[in-house]
Amino acid sequence: MKIVGCDLHTRYQQIAMLDRETGEFIERRLEHESGEARAFYAALAGPVRVGIEATGHTRWFERMLAEMGHELWIGDAAQIRASMVRKRKTDARDAAHVLELLLSERFPRIWRPTMAEIRSELRRRQTRCTTCRLYIQVGACWIAGPRSGISAGAFQGSRMCG
Numbered sequence: 001m002k003i004v005g006c007d008l009h010t011r012y013q014q015i016a017m018l019d020r021e022t023g024e025f026i027e028r029r030l031e032h033e034s035g036e037a038r039a040f041y042a043a044l045a046g047p048v049r050v051g052i053e054a055t056g057h058t059r060w061f062e063r064m065l066a067e068m069g070h071e072l073w074i075g076d077a078a079q080i081r082a083s084m085v086r087k088r089k090t091d092a093r094d095a096a097h098v099l100e101l102l103l104s105e106r107f108p109r110i111w112r113p114t115m116a117e118i119r120s121e122l123r124r125r126q127t128r129c130t131t132c133r134l135y136i137q138v139g140a141c142w143i144a145g146p147r148s149g150i151s152a153g154a155f156q157g158s159r160m161c162g
Helices: 036-043 059-068 075-080 089-105 114-146
Strands: 004-009 012-019 025-031 050-054 070-077
Touching: 004 089, 012 036, 012 075, 012 089, 025 036, 036 059, 050 059, 050 089, 059 070, 059 114, 070 075, 070 089, 089 114
Parallel strands: 004 050, 050 070
Antiparallel strands: 004 012, 012 025
């Protein structure tokens, strides 16, 4: 298994990787815009685990690794930083530290829903909202009665369900 500690930034990432089978250790800086990062991860064969600190705008990275069949672990940034012995922060040290935490099984992993779980939840909420609208329409017509002149069409498109 290949274990990758990654310090992810918007334009690039610094990685520290250890191949447990061969003992090979690699430290590199990968640019995002040029496609260097995608090519690097696509070239990795076998099981791969990538660890990153929790940060915003990582969904593209999550999707890319999922497409390639790699496992992504997202860690609590505050706990990762607190466990560092040195206070001086560099990208290479951060990547190596994430790798060290992954190897020693002390990585403070947090739970994030997968894209499939997010889509499922959105679909569930949309169905629930549609069902609520139907109940509101039918209930309003039944309460008002046929003589009031209110029909189910009067409630069409109402935003009463949230």
